[in-house]
Amino acid sequence: MLIVLAVIAAIVVLFVVGWIVVGLVLKLLWWALIGLVVGFLARVILPGKQKIGIVATAGAGVAAAFLGGVIGHIIGVGSILQFVIAVIAAVVIVGAVSATRPLAPDAGPGRSTVRVQGSAGGECHFSRRPATMRSGGRPPKSC
Numbered sequence: 327m328l329i330v331l332a333v334i335a336a337i338v339v340l341f342v343v344g345w346i347v348v349g350l351v352l353k354l355l356w357w358a359l360i361g362l363v364v365g366f367l368a369r370v371i372l373p374g375k376q377k378i379g380i381v382a383t384a385g386a387g388v389a390a391a392f393l394g395g396v397i398g399h400i401i402g403v404g405s406i407l408q409f410v411i412a413v414i415a416a417v418v419i420v421g422a423v424s425a426t427r428p429l430a431p432d433a434g435p436g437r438s439t440v441r442v443q444g445s446a447g448g449e450c451h452f453s454r455r456p457a458t459m460r461s462g463g464r465p466p467k468s469c
Contacts, residue, residue: 368416
């Protein structure tokens with residue numbers, strides 16, 4: 327009889343632990359999906375062009391959704407206000423990350439990206455540096 331009670335108790339404990347783990351995983355997946363939407367909304371809300379990519383925007387949105395969910399849960403507000411908090415956090419995060427990024431990968435001190443007409447009629451992009459500017463700034467032979 328004692329063994330049967332121990333087995334039943336173990337089954338109940340495993341069921342409860344499994345329910346908690348699955349619930350946590352589903353909540354994290356939900357926050358990730360909402361985070362993608364939140365990141366997109368943050369880019370739409372921010373004025374001007376953001377200098378970050380889609381992956382960074384999605385990461386900022388997921389982080390903001392998680393942060394908004396935690397803050398909203400601590401404050402004790404409903405899911406709509408948690409979403410609003412997440413969007414506000416995403417705007418701040420996307421703006422902060424965008425402010426730390428350079429304008430373009432090739433741009434920097436003494437560099438500029440130049441677009442020229444290629445030999446086949448298409449456009450060719452190359453990075454023009456001061457040394458190539460002194461030699462006429464011609465595009466590479468591959469254009």
